[in-house]
Amino acid sequence: MATSTDPEDRNLSQRIDAWLDEDMSPRRAIGVYLVLGLYFAFLLLPVVYMVLASFTSQSFLFSPELVPALGDLTLANYETVLSRGDFRTYFYNSMIVATSTTLLVLTVGILAGYSMSRFDYPGRGGLLYAFLSTQMLPIVLILIPFYILMFSLNLVDSLLGIVIAHSVIGIPLGTWLLKGYIDDIPESLDEAAKMDGCSHLSVLRRVIVPLAMPGIAVAGFYTFILSWNDYLLVSVLSQTAGTRTLPFGLQLFQSQNAVAWNLLITAAVITMAPVILLFAVAQRWVVEGLASGGMKGN
Amino acid sequence: MASVTLDNVTKAYGDEIAVEDMNLEIRDGEFLTLVGPSGCGKSTTMETIAGLTQPTEGSVYIGGRDVTDLPPKDRGIAMVFQNIALFPHMDVYDNISFGLRLRKYDQEEIEKRVDRAAEIVQLGGMMDRMPEEMSGGQRQRVAIARAIVRQPDVFLMDEPLANLDAELRIHMRTQLQRLHRELDTTIIYVTHDQAQAMTMSDRVAVIDNGHLQQVDPPLTCYNAPDNLFVASFIGSPAMNFFHGAVTDDGFGSEFMNLGFDPEEIGATPGKDATLGIRPEDVYLKRDREEATVPSETIKAHVDVLEPMGDEVFTYLLLEEDVETSAEGRGEGQLLLSLDPQTDIEEGQKVEVVFDRHEAHLFDSASEEAIAHSLA
Numbered sequence: 072m073a074t075s076t077d078p079e080d081r082n083l084s085q086r087i088d089a090w091l092d093e094d095m096s097p098r099r100a101i102g103v104y105l106v107l108g109l110y111f112a113f114l115l116l117p118v119v120y121m122v123l124a125s126f127t128s129q130s131f132l133f134s135p136e137l138v139p140a141l142g143d144l145t146l147a148n149y150e151t152v153l154s155r156g157d158f159r160t161y162f163y164n165s166m167i168v169a170t171s172t173t174l175l176v177l178t179v180g181i182l183a184g185y186s187m188s189r190f191d192y193p194g195r196g197g198l199l200y201a202f203l204s205t206q207m208l209p210i211v212l213i214l215i216p217f218y219i220l221m222f223s224l225n226l227v228d229s230l231l232g233i234v235i236a237h238s239v240i241g242i243p244l245g246t247w248l249l250k251g252y253i254d255d256i257p258e259s260l261d262e263a264a265k266m267d268g269c270s271h272l273s274v275l276r277r278v279i280v281p282l283a284m285p286g287i288a289v290a291g292f293y294t295f296i297l298s299w300n301d302y303l304l305v306s307v308l309s310q311t312a313g314t315r316t317l318p319f320g321l322q323l324f325q326s327q328n329a330v331a332w333n334l335l336i337t338a339a340v341i342t343m344a345p346v347i348l349l350f351a352v353a354q355r356w357v358v359e360g361l362a363s364g365g366m367k368g369n
Numbered sequence: 370m371a372s373v374t375l376d377n378v379t380k381a382y383g384d385e386i387a388v389e390d391m392n393l394e395i396r397d398g399e400f401l402t403l404v405g406p407s408g409c410g411k412s413t414t415m416e417t418i419a420g421l422t423q424p425t426e427g428s429v430y431i432g433g434r435d436v437t438d439l440p441p442k443d444r445g446i447a448m449v450f451q452n453i454a455l456f457p458h459m460d461v462y463d464n465i466s467f468g469l470r471l472r473k474y475d476q477e478e479i480e481k482r483v484d485r486a487a488e489i490v491q492l493g494g495m496m497d498r499m500p501e502e503m504s505g506g507q508r509q510r511v512a513i514a515r516a517i518v519r520q521p522d523v524f525l526m527d528e529p530l531a532n533l534d535a536e537l538r539i540h541m542r543t544q545l546q547r548l549h550r551e552l553d554t555t556i557i558y559v560t561h562d563q564a565q566a567m568t569m570s571d572r573v574a575v576i577d578n579g580h581l582q583q584v585d586p587p588l589t590c591y592n593a594p595d596n597l598f599v600a601s602f603i604g605s606p607a608m609n610f611f612h613g614a615v616t617d618d619g620f621g622s623e624f625m626n627l628g629f630d631p632e633e634i635g636a637t638p639g640k641d642a643t644l645g646i647r648p649e650d651v652y653l654k655r656d657r658e659e660a661t662v663p664s665e666t667i668k669a670h671v672d673v674l675e676p677m678g679d680e681v682f683t684y685l686l687l688e689e690d691v692e693t694s695a696e697g698r699g700e701g702q703l704l705l706s707l708d709p710q711t712d713i714e715e716g717q718k719v720e721v722v723f724d725r726h727e728a729h730l731f732d733s734a735s736e737e738a739i740a741h742s743l744a
Contacts, residue, residue: 259454262421267468267519268442277467281458 074172116340118343125149125337132332148337157312158320158338163231165299165317166345171234172298174290176241180290181283184244184249189261202243210240210303218307228310236304248293252286253279288356296346308343317342370431371445371522371555372397378427380413387413389428389579395557400549401557401584404566405576405602411559412527415646416577418557419525420444432522441624444523447516453508453526454502461487461511462496468519472527483722488519489551490544510732519551524556531566544567563603567591570711575599597736600645600729603608609651611644620644620730620743624687624701627728627743634730634740641733648682650727653719660724662744669703670718681707685719696717 098166124132126144152158187195217236218227256279264274280287302318309315320342324334350357372613373395382390388410395401401520403411416422418429420441428437436444446666447468455464463470469479488492492508500508509529516524526545529731530538542707560566566573567587575590575598583595587603594600600608613622615636620627622644633636650660657663669685685703698704705721707713 237680257452257454259450259452260456262419262441263450263454263456264467265421265441265517266419266446266448267515268471270440273471278456 119335122340124333125340127332127333129331148333149341152324152337152341155323157315158323160313161315161317162341163322164313164315165342168230168233168237168316169295169298171230172237172241173295174228175234175238176245176289176294177287179238179242180245180249181275181280181287183246184251184253184283185279186251188244189258190255198272199247202246205239205243214303214307222307222329227308230314232308233305233316234298237294237298237301241297241303244265245290245294248290249283251284252283256282285356288353292349292353293358295349299346372430373523373555373557374430375414375418376428376430376494377408378414378417378424378429380410380417380422381425388424390731391582392581393574393584395555398553398555399708400556400558400569400571401574401624402560402570402572403574404560404563405577407561409576410579411561413579415525415527415557418523419448421444430536445521446522446523446525447519448527449509449512449516449529451531453505453512453529453532455508455511455515457500460497461492461501461503462513463499465518466590466720467515472519473693480516482520483514483605484513489517489548505533506541509533509541511519513548517548522622524552524553526556526558528560529558531562533558539563540591560713563605564731567603573603575602577602578687592740593630593738594645594729595738596641597645600731600738602645606646606648606704606706607643607698608729609698611646612700613644615642615730625667627725629743634743636739642739643731643733645729645731646703646723647727648704648706648732650724651703652722652724653705653707653713657722660722661726662724663722664725664728666720666722667703668718668720671713671715672702674713674715675710680709680711681709683707683711683713683736685721 091208120137123139125148126146127139128143128145128147131139149314186192187199217239221227221232224232226235243341260278260282261274266276299316300318301316305314305316305318309319320338321335324331325336373393375391375393378391380387381388384699391410391414393414403414405411413422415430417424417453418431420429420436420439424437428435430436431444431446443447456467459467462483465483466479469482483496487496488644490513492507492510492514495507498507500511502641503511506559512529527606530541530543533541542565545556545558549569556571558565570587573587573590574582574584579599583590583599585593585595590603594603599611599700601610608722611622611625613620613625615631617631617638619629619631620642625644627644636642652659652663654666667687669687671683673684675684676680685705698728703721713719726742726744730739730741731737731741
């Protein structure tokens with residue numbers, strides 16, 4: 072036996088294990104929740120404070136109190152922020168860009184992932200690694216050549232250009248992720264569907280897509296966030312206020328000399344909200360997807 | 370209902386030839402089993418019939434129609450897969466009706482057919498279950514219902530019972546035979562399990578190395594195997610073999626000699642030959658009258674006894690110092706089947722005879738059978 076019964080001989084991890092006893096013991100639960108509680112407090116308290124602060128005035132933010140009284144809460148910040156036309160434009164732009172990017176990446180990713188998983192053709196392996204290699208370079212490195220390319224295609228300062236730029240980043244990872252997912256779906260399901268009367272495309276629609284939903288949700292969610300949060304590419308490709316996205320909206324509330332903290336925080340909350348909402352909708356699949364090892368490559 | 374014909378079908382994957390020049394005619398309404406060891410090409414043959422893979426050369430006909438270039442859905446076939454392959458995101462009703470819904474049957478017709486199929490495989494009352502909520506046997510029945518609901522001309526079954534436990538497998542075996550009788554459809558069945566092949570089929574097609582070895586009713590394959598492979602593959606436990614040569618007055622080998630007139634059975638003296646005797650055709654000397662034509666006495670001693678309940682497999686060594694190998698029975702070993710009440714013990718010296726009427730002689734070089742009785 073590897074484990075000794077003599078307490079002196081046991082190392083720390085064995086003693087912790089023994090203390091925690093079985094999986095379902097209350098002691099273990101307390102231990103686990105304590106650690107998780109600290110972790111989430113660290114992560115979430117600033118967010119909670121931010122949401123609270125968005126409902127208070129600038130003067131409250133600089134007062135010594137930390138938690139506002141109920142009577143001090145106000146929607147004035149939201150009114151101010153949302154009534155700004157440029158902020159609204161940025162919001163719509165962000166929605167259009169992130170949604171289009173997600174749809175484009177998912178369409179290409181599902182088709183490419185299915186093809187790479189199910190069909191054998193010359194260059195398939197090379198293509199997979201070519202996709203992967205694009206993830207190895209920092210975006211900053213390709214920024215200037217990419218700008219020149221977009222310029223020559225007349226796509227600078229257009230939402231389409233930004234969608235394409237974000238898709239360039241999103242498609243390789245989305246394809247890899249979905250290929251891994253589709254690999255896990257037994258091929259005999261395809262064959263059974265074909266036997267029952269499906270073409271390749273209807274196999275995809277009726278069998279592969281429903282079964283790859285967790286992977287599709289993860290890929291879609293990831294792409295949406297990537298596009299929604301991007302600052303770098305937009306800063307280069309967008310030249311006028313008409314094509315800016317939300318991360319730029321935060322700049323509207325700071326000038327060289329003053330920062331309207333209450334408005335800035337409110338804009339940040341508005342920027343954050345759609346992502347949280349999307350996660351709430353998609354989490355059913357996303358959690359399942361993350362848990363079932365969707366990142367399986369090759 | 371339809372016949373299926375394979376005409377000079379060859380399937381190669383790169384340099385690897387899975388099936389070579391296969392000619393096979395499956396009759397209308399027949400239950401034909403493709404049997405052989407893993408990797409022999411039986412699944413490739415079935416996939417070729419199904420249209421899941423294209424033959425490199427040759428043609429496939431179903432019901433007299435050349436279907437070589439048709440997709441699976443247009444061939445009038447249905448298939449049951451080894452891993453069952455139910456759609457996990459659909460309930461039983463949706464699984465069974467999937468093909469009909471794709472083909473845009475009207476709702477009433479779909480319901481009628483699904484009910485009928487569910488009735489045949491005894492799945493009543495389970496229509497809204499999901500596959501994950503069902504046992505292996507129930508899932509297999511759904512898979513069969515999904516196949517029969519389309520009323521195909523030909524059923525293809527690729528090791529449908531392989532993933533079931535032993536008891537359920539035997540139960541499903543009888544179910545499938547009943548199904549065949551009821552539907553009267555051509556069934557092509559793939560298995561590596563010769564017990565399934567023997568019990569269910571009208572005819573068995575034994576395949577090895579991508580080549581058809583013999584196509585005959587099960588008992589013909591058993592009693593008159595065309596070659597050494599079929600002789601060793603069909604029957605459990607396998608046949609005893611003795612490697613030797615045809616002599617002027619019979620067969621001679623290190624451990625066993627047998628007198629007969631070579632000319633009479635068409636054997637050429639001097640040629641290498643193999644003698645095959647099934648375990649149940651070997652008898653203790655005291656039971657010799659059970660053999661139709663008993664051979665001369667063979668002296669041996671008992672090596673190992675394997676009581677199976679209804680019989681005892683008795684392994685004999687024909688000489689004291691015979692080398693036993695882990696790779697099955699070697700030269701100089703003989704297996705016979707004894708009554709479970711036998712008084713024979715391990716280590717005991719015995720005398721045995723075999724039934725010459727049931728002895729098989731094969732040409733060692735070509736592996737083809739020369740004679741199936743040396744009486």
